[in-house]
Amino acid sequence: MKKTVKLGLIGYGTVGGGVIKIIAGNKRAIEQRVGAPVEVAAVCDLNPVAVTGVDYTRDYREVIARDDIDIIIELIGGYEPARTVILSALRAGKNVVTANKAVLATYWDEIFSAARAKERLVYFEASVGGAIPVIQGLNEGMAANRIAKISGILNGTTNYILTEMTQKNVSFAAALKAAQRSGFAEADPSFDIDGVDTANKLAILSSLAWSSWVKVSDVSTAGIASVAAQDVFFARKLGYVIKLIGSATMESGGLELSVQPCLIPERHPFATVEREYNAVSIRGDASGEIMFYGKGAGSLPAASAVVSDIISLARQVTSGTAGKEPYITYNSSKKLKILPSAKAQGSYYLRFTALDQSGVLSKVSGILGKHNVSIASVYQQESLSGARKGVPIIILTHRVRQGNLRAALQLIDRHPFIKAPTVAFKVKA
């Protein structure tokens, strides 16, 4: 039997606990796959951790300094000291597994340049889509393809909230509270609900797909706080479900990157992706569309991805091959052209809140028309008692330029018969 592969686990939270559990529980199967035993030799956390046979320290430098440790598992989250842990582990000649989307998306160039320089590997399956092997699927399983488009439901918290709103017909605020009670939203949920988490994951997938660092700031990002119970209601009436979609499309004018609430047709595979589940669809020139679906959050699902990375790395450590070839293709000098969001095109769902008086629809449609926003259908609800606060008018547009639509809505919203800012969500074809 070959030499035991030793791991140093830095950050012992819910995912770290899952990693320890899987490695202990599936010990023999893992050993068989790797061709050598795999064990966690040291754990670092600010709070004391008692795991039998595992050294504990508060100082991550002690773990990285150990010669007998082959692979560092970074599960701290956040930017620092996570970034320093990864970089100093690589400098010390270790391979790295991380679940940290924020640090990867933000320091892609620094991390993968260091990995290449040191001939070491950074694996990061758990950073996107929890248990779903989408990083590997894109990086290896679809390696033969030129990627045309990536889109996905990439955040469990927002999907949980939108599912709750859809199924129970409740407000965003009530659904957020339910998600917090169930442990699917944090006390400060802004990173999730503002779409930033999704933007980080989209940046990672895009950097991988197009072999060039796509930055989070390149992603036009909107969250779900603007989704009202009535939007969920009207969407359903029209045959749609609202989901927060991260999307990257290679257009002739450049790469279009957005995170935004979208109306998904009820027959689309994304429509049945509920609660903490995630789904990612990737279109390759040869493969056509491939979709991956599974649990995007939770201790064991995320740990499943981390341990699968550990197994891949440990096999390479055991056979002495780790880092001979870089894991990902990354060209630091390749600059992708990013399409400005004003030039992005799409069909839209618009909800106007207008006084129930004659001529309103004609004025609204006139302004839209002048901006080349062509109307596909109009849905106007019966006038309600609260008509002084405005009644909803729903318009679905044909394919329009986002810049034109924004200009039109700005003009429309200035009119006194409009009683609340107009809501606009993209409709997925």
Place this chain on the structure above:
Amino acid sequence: MKKTVKLGLIGYGTVGGGVIKIIAGNKRAIEQRVGAPVEVAAVCDLNPVAVTGVDYTRDYREVIARDDIDIIIELIGGYEPARTVILSALRAGKNVVTANKAVLATYWDEIFSAARAKERLVYFEASVGGAIPVIQGLNEGMAANRIAKISGILNGTTNYILTEMTQKNVSFAAALKAAQRSGFAEADPSFDIDGVDTANKLAILSSLAWSSWVKVSDVSTAGIASVAAQDVFFARKLGYVIKLIGSATMESGGLELSVQPCLIPERHPFATVEREYNAVSIRGDASGEIMFYGKGAGSLPAASAVVSDIISLARQVTSGTAGKEPYITYNSSKKLKILPSAKAQGSYYLRFTALDQSGVLSKVSGILGKHNVSIASVYQQESLSGARKGVPIIILTHRVRQGNLRAALQLIDRHPFIKAPTVAFKVKA
């Protein structure tokens, strides 16, 4: 730049053509991923093939004998000479890519024992699910997991036919003809429609998941020829879609393996998998359920999987690491216990064709009851003019033992008031 990785392509049909096309079209991207140029050096086929810069031969032994060729791509299909090509390529020290499910499922032990003995690799992503990277996802992306269950829509031809029947309300025979016209069914479609192709793919996935050779003969297999237009109609009325499902479940009594038409709830992700698309769902103990979806057939989708395998192998050839560790975990001495199909459990859709006379339902339900088949609901259509040929009675059962159900149906079908063999399809929970 490192030495060119050279390929020998044996069998130049639709998939082979796709492989040549992708390697030529995405040449630079592939070279970047591999770290060396990749080229097809020789093609073998019974019919002459003219590709610029590629040697042609009718004799596969010439290709295998070439020292400059690193990887053999077996795309002949069928059992022989495909098996001999793979085994002699391994013996000659080549790595192998194959899309051949029949040869893999049938000679799993022989092929992977030879690969291990020769320290060479056999990759086979295209053998299951066309472009979908499910082999890799199961073998590597879910490596941390104990697999509890695999189920999937694994055959494009039958799914095309069932989609046609569902969407156009036509008979099996008419839908088969439409599939043949569109190139999605062969002139002799029995390998597909009898479920044998699905059983082969299920055997491959199961052998991989449980590290032991699962044979095609272990799979209880039924095809789709028994699905009538009225079954599609009644299923829809009850909120289901009929799909041919291959399923492997690790039960306490052993591994349950079946291929059979199943009723899928309309909200289940499989329900929206249409035409030549495939989907595979795999449940791991840590990951939970993960689903993969994409094109299961076609020249470029299959070639996408083949070329992705070529890239993975070529990277290992280039870095001199190919075969240091086996690709899959296979334990030739491990014997899995297979659950006899009579002991398998499930809920069922039953369609009786009975004379429209009083007492029939009471007799049928009496026999079912005596065999512990408990009825969940009954759906009886209004009596039609053709009542002498029998009218359909639909019964959905609670969870029953398949052996009990079979015994009950055998008794029931002997009664003179039953005018046609009773149809029984499993209902997916």
